[in-house]
Amino acid sequence: MEELVDSGIEDIILVTKWDKKTLEDHFDQSAELEHSLEESKKLKLLHDIKKISSMANFIYVRQKGPYGNGTPVLSAASIVKDEPFVFAWGDDLVHSKTPFTKKLIENYYRNNAPVIGVQQVPRDDVSKYGIVKLKHGTRQMEHVVEKPTIENAPSNLAQFGRMILTPEIVEILQKTKLGKGGELWVTDAISEYVRGGGVFMVEEVEDGKWLTTGDPLNYLKAMVDYALVRDDIGADFRKHLKGLAL
Structure with a gap:
């Protein structure tokens, strides 16, 4: 969330399921907890708790539809409407000096085209990810293959869960059939968009x-x-790791 907020994002849509109520509570204001911290003079914790609920305007949507990473996009489509938007996966983190979403936004405005985050991975790991092939001499996607075999991987450039999508891609996703594993893959919609002549940057x-x-x-x-x-805790934790008999 900090990455999104530090990139200038003000409205954040959290697409959740029935078993993710604790996630919704985490970003909500807790008057009882705040009062307890204030009474016990734990002002640093009180400041941190208040900061969480005021980071952004949080909107919660229940996920409906088939399993797959394309379903959250469709679940939020009625709120996003006809605007480009950042699509971020909660289990992907980017540890960088400059907020990575900010770099995506700059790329989008520079090229006026949707864009996705990529990183090189070991060749032996390509079957775990969506692998991108670039058009020769460019940073433009030619196509993407979801979890290919080592032999069929077009590169070792893996896409991950940071991207800016457009209404055109959402429209394609709405018509996309279930793919590998019976799931709805956003990469299938991206591939269709690129095959149709759309420019998609990395x-x-x-x-x-x-x-x-x-x-x-x-x-x-x-x-x-x-x-x-x-x-x-960084310095003490580093000292602890160095002291382990590994």
Whole structure:
């Protein structure tokens, strides 16, 4: 959320399911908790709690439709209407000096075209991600393949969950059939858009790295990376790691 807010985003639509009520509560104002912190003179915590609820205008939408990363887009389409918008996946983090969403926005206005975040991955890992092929000599997408085999991967450039989409892509997604695994893939709509002559740019992470938290190992790696740069615990945590008998 901090990345989005630091990039100038004011309205954030959270697409949730029935079991994500705690997520909605996290960004809501809690008068009872604030009063308790004030009474106990825990003013730093009180400031942090108030900051969360006032970061942005949060709008909550329940996800409806088939499983897949394209469904949240359709669930929020009636709110977004005819405007371009940032689509961010909650389990993808970008640890960088400049907010990565800000770089996407700059790319969008520079090229007047939708754009997606990409990062190079080891060749052995291409089957885990959507892999992008670029048009020769450009930063423009030629096509994207969702979770290809190593042999069929067009590159080692993986897309991840930061992109700016347009109403044209939403319209295509509304007509897109279920793809691999019986899921609705936003990459299928992007591929159709590109095949039809649409320009779709990529923005590579240059001053940091993309961290996925979709599995236990990568989740732990991301938490370690973020803990090491925290002002309050970073130095002690680094000392602890160095002292481990590994």
